[in-house]
Amino acid sequence: MEDNNHYLDLYRSNNALLEGHFLLSSGLHSDRYLQSALLLQHPQHAATLCQALADNLPSALREQIGVVVGPAMGAVLVxxxxxxxxxxxxxxTERQDGQMTLRRGFTLQPGEKILVVEDVITTGGSTKECIRALEAAGGQVIAVASLVDRSGGSADxxxxxxxxxIRLSVQTWSPDQCPLCAAGSTPVKPGSRGLK
Structure with missing residues (x-):
């Protein structure tokens, strides 16, 4: 299932929807990868997509949001x-000693209402880490939004x-079940997690 194809076409036209053999941040393997940075490097595209992301929220929810937070690196521009x-x-938020946290003097007011955003969600792991860090800092996460949901509806x-x-169906495999690995291919890791 793919919806909002108009926005997905922006990924395609900016060579940000890649095909090959990829190692995702979740540890899963896939034959397609969304490299949002290639799209978001163009301010007009970032503004268009993020305005649409904001407009996609129910109006009652939009009115409550006091701050938007995204986990580094992929969601900083979003x-x-x-x-x-x-x-x-x-x-x-960013990782410090392996833990997602607010740094750089960022603070939240007690109970401040937060929208957490991502560029792409596959398992939701980084998003959940971000939510925990924000709640530990006293905030209240009231919604999550992403440019692309490639979880197949499993992100919870x-x-x-x-x-x-955008909802995009993308096949993923655990490394031991990956048909691309079985065929002798080696995955590449285009994302930022784990980089020093």
Missing amino acids: SYETARALGVRSLF FGAIPFHPL
Whole structure:
């Protein structure tokens, strides 16, 4: 299932929807990869997508958001542009000693209502880490949004509603079940997690 094809066409036309053999941040393997950075390097595309992401939220929810937060690295630009569209602050979390945290002097007001954003969600692992860090810092995450949901509907954030702009069905495999590995191919890791 693929919806919002108009926005997915932006990925295609900017060579940001890659085909090959990829190792995802989740540890899974896939034959397609969304390299959002290739698309978001163009400010007009980032503004268009993030305005659409903000507009995709229910109006009652939009009115409550006090800050938008995305986990580094992939969601930093998404957070910034979505916050601009909503007229609120933009922060990001990052890993320190393997733990997702707010750094750089970023703070939250007790109970401040937060929208967590991502570029692409596959398993939701980084998003959940981000949510835990924000709740530990005293914030209240009221929604999650992403440019692309490639989870096949499996991303689950409990009681927190999830609002993806694009839903994309992409096959993933555990390394021991990967047919590309079985055929002798070696995966590449285009994302940023694990880089020093």
